[in-house]
Amino acid sequence: MTSRSKRHLTLLWDSMAGMRRQYAAAVIMMGFAALLGLMAPLVLRTTIDSILGDAPIGREGHWLAELIALAGGKTVVLHNLWLCAIMLALLSVAESVCLYLKGTWSAMAAEATAQRIRDRVYDHLQHLTYDYHVNAETGDLIQRCTSDVETIRQFLAVQFVEVGYALFLVAIVLPMMWSLDVTMTLISMAMIPVIFGFAFLFFKKAKQAFEASDEADGRLCTMLQENLNGVRVVRAFARQQHEIEKFASSNQEFRELTYHLIWLMAVYWFVSSLLGMIQGGGVLIAGAYRAAHGMLTVGTLVVFISYVQRLFHPIRQMGRILSDMGKAMVSLQRIQEILDQPIDASEAHLLSPRIHGDIEFRNVSFEYEPGKPVLQDISFTAKKGQTVAILGPTGSGKSSLVHLLSRLYDYQAGSITIDGVELKEVNKKWLRQHVGLVLQEPFMFSKTVKENIGLAQKEADDAAVIEAARIAAVHDVILSFEHGYDTAVGEKGVTLSGGQKQRVAIAQTLMKDSPILVFDDSLSAVDTETDAAIRRALRERNGATTFMISHRVTTLSEADTILVLDGGRLVQTGSHEELIQEDGLYRRIWEIQSELEHDLQAEMN
Incomplete structure (x- = not known):
């Protein structure tokens, strides 16, 4: 045998x-x-x-x-x-x-x-x-x-x-x-x-x-x-x-x-x-x-x-x-x-510190396969309550960067600290309880809208669900449904539009009241007016440290710090006002979008 x-x-x-x-x-x-x-x-x-x-x-x-x-x-x-x-x-x-x-x-x-x-x-x-x-x-x-x-x-x-x-x-x-x-x-x-x-x-x-x-x-x-x-x-x-x-x-x-x-x-x-x-x-x-x-x-x-x-x-x-x-x-x-597949190792022995949201990347490098770097020598800081926007072409490493924050993957070189504690020394389960991640293509369970929003809590309070929906600018939309918050969304949320699913996913994440929020291009399916309303409500709600991947300059412009990635490297960093003064990728995208917006307004007039 x-x-x-x-x-x-x-x-x-x-x-x-x-x-x-x-x-x-x-x-x-x-x-x-x-x-x-x-x-x-x-x-x-x-x-x-x-x-x-x-x-x-x-x-x-x-x-x-x-x-x-x-x-x-x-x-x-x-x-x-x-x-x-x-x-x-x-x-x-x-x-x-x-x-x-x-x-x-x-x-x-x-x-x-x-x-x-x-x-x-x-x-x-x-x-x-x-x-x-x-x-x-x-x-x-x-x-x-x-x-x-x-x-x-x-x-x-x-x-x-x-x-x-x-x-x-x-x-x-x-x-x-x-x-x-x-x-x-x-x-x-x-x-x-x-x-x-x-x-x-x-x-x-x-x-x-x-x-x-x-x-x-x-x-x-x-x-x-x-x-x-x-x-x-x-x-x-x-x-x-x-x-x-x-x-x-x-x-x-x-x-x-x-x-x-x-x-x-x-x-x-x-x-x-x-x-x-x-x-x-x-x-x-x-x-x-x-x-x-x-x-x-x-x-x-x-x-x-x-x-x-x-x-x-x-x-x-x-x-x-x-x-x-x-x-x-x-x-x-x-x-x-x-x-036989290896599971996430038990990390009960690792730290479970209080997380406020001060984050620092120092010379971080990451690769999925040996010899094929995805991120190279990334360094920046984000203070508690700040908003960090990330811009870059497809494949530049934007999603990979924010996935490191939840330790969905571990970096191979450099250092990431949260409130001064090395990320690899923090228990994954504890960390993910404090990092709210909203993906570009959110997954909806075949439950009611209320159950999907309250998924992060065992017994979600109705008032909390409604408040999260208001911040995500989806409360009025839900009320327009025949059964309101008791409306079944169907398998994978098939009865909702792309923008509605994204907003329900945002409300779902907000129920965790996380000190760190990550939006992985999760406002791409909503109009600019709704995008602005959601960001305004988020700023008024709490002082969470927020990472926001987007290709809209209007979304990026209000961030405290903007990171521009290209080919896995951090090629530009600064505020909107600083970056539009520099000759680089951010300025070119800003000029293109500004021209398109100007042409659109001219046609409407």
Whole structure:
């Protein structure tokens, strides 16, 4: 067993905590069911050979001899053969009860284990790094948390205990058959090694086929999830046919891989059934010949035929068991890949200082990939209550800079301090509770407007929600909705416009009352008048240190300090009045926007 397989089994074993005894009980019930099922043929053999015939009852049937004596002896039973029928019925009922308990206990244990795996994976996902989620495919993660867990649950509920049944059956049947007739036992076991070998080959092929099918399923889920999320973009660009063709191609790939898996299973069941019929035919022919020549009793032949049928089913099932085990191992591997991803390390030992908002960058450099710097040698200061505006072309590092403040990423060189404390020495959770971040493309949960705004607080006060909405200049808009603050925004806020979503996200952030606010181009979808109203309300509300990324000079002009980034470097810094006097990027943008504004006003007049 490889170290990777051991880790997968360790994951399964740990997830079964609290349910191992129940699994053991289910396996034991399966063992009792196997034993009871093997008693019925012995009752038939004794009835045929010893009640209807004169053959002595062997050692394997001593318990039947005691029951016959208890019933009044052979003569009484011979004249009351219904007693044998009742015995067979009681054995069948007892076997059914054991199978019922096995099924119930194994299903309950499997459900609990699957629930624990889902909880563990979901908990792990919540603590993975920001960078992991940026690069992960959501559809594939959903498929691993649902389909893969379901595959494991099905294996545990059905096939896992079948392994115990097969082992119990072989352990009990072989000695009993051997004690009845050695020659017939050897004949009965002739095909078993062949079937086991074929099952092992099938297992290897089926595992590879399932892994390919499962990965194709993950790609299909990812494509579907992306298409549903971007349905408005698809329609806006009339790309429906292209998306249909792309999905059809991926769906065709999934179908072909799944069809190959089904074909492998069909081949296995056909070949194993054929081998089983050959085995059964061989036992029948050999047994009939030996019975005709007095080397075997008819009752013993009935026992062998019955035992071979009972034994052959779980042996045939070994291929199915191995196949499902292969599927479960693939699913465990895919789940383990998530659990192997490093989480944000526990930082309980780090500092949780009072945060006021004095920030200093000293020669800060940052890169996502080694050798590809995104920010280089950035230095500036921001005092408590000041507004710092950031301007720069696409890819200049603006968002990366403000993401460092929340430690979504950690810088590789230089120093960032908040109120004199090195940022890397501050607990991430504590830090993020004090930094309010509003993204350019905010995410809305499928809840009401009120619930989305109050998300930052467990029990949001209505007055606080309304006040935050007023500052974000969205209160009047919300009141215009049919249900006001109780209006459902739909999945990802689909019922809101871009500007409305941005303003709801601002209100949501303001509920935290953070001493540091970051607006990552989050006023881009609102008009200039609303932009100005929001900034004015923010200045009047509190003295939070505010970072504001924007491409509007009118938004930037009121900031205490303006940072101009280009190519990851800080090329200009100063106030609006200072920067328009310098020959540089800021002045060129200001001139372009001023000219456009002048032309627009001229056209309106």
